[in-house]
Amino acid sequence: MGKIIKGSRIGQDLRFAVVVAFFNEQITSKLLEGCIDGLVENGVKKDFITVVSVPGSLELGVVAKKMAGSYKYDAIICLGAVIKGETSHYDIVANWGAYSMTQAALDTGIPVILGYLTTENEEQAEARSGGSVGNKGYDAALTGIEMANLMKTLGNTER
Helix, strand or coil: CCCCCCCCCCCCCEEEEEECCCHHHHHHHHHHHHHHHHHCCCCCCHEEEEEECCHHHHHHHHHHHHHHHCCCCCEEEEEEECCCCCCCHHHHHHHHHHHHHHHHHHHHCCEEEEEEEECCCHHHHHHEEEEEEEHHHHHHHHHHHHHHHHHCCCCCCCC
């Protein structure tokens, strides 16, 4: 096997935008707390973190693309919680939200991290936002750091 290239999890001198949906705020506020903790604990300066609040998870993608397109950030971390209800609205938000965030990354070359819960119920969302399964916001922070460093290693020439 040839060379394996991997991004480090040292966040020193990296800049992040965190875009958080305030719909399901009881969950997303915990994801945001976990994300900030993950960034700071791994060397990112608080002054290098910009947090933007959007109404819901469908709005994450367009704001992520705007932030990524500014080329001021090494990665964009999107946080949201889509909890299944009684209608098909869940499927639309879950699928199109994820698609729009992924498209923002592909369009700009800046990593856009999906710290985006799609759960069957509130109990699953609670478990993933600081409960028994951990905090997916924290995990998204680690992924953001790793991807930002990987893109630098690969020579992200978009800047």
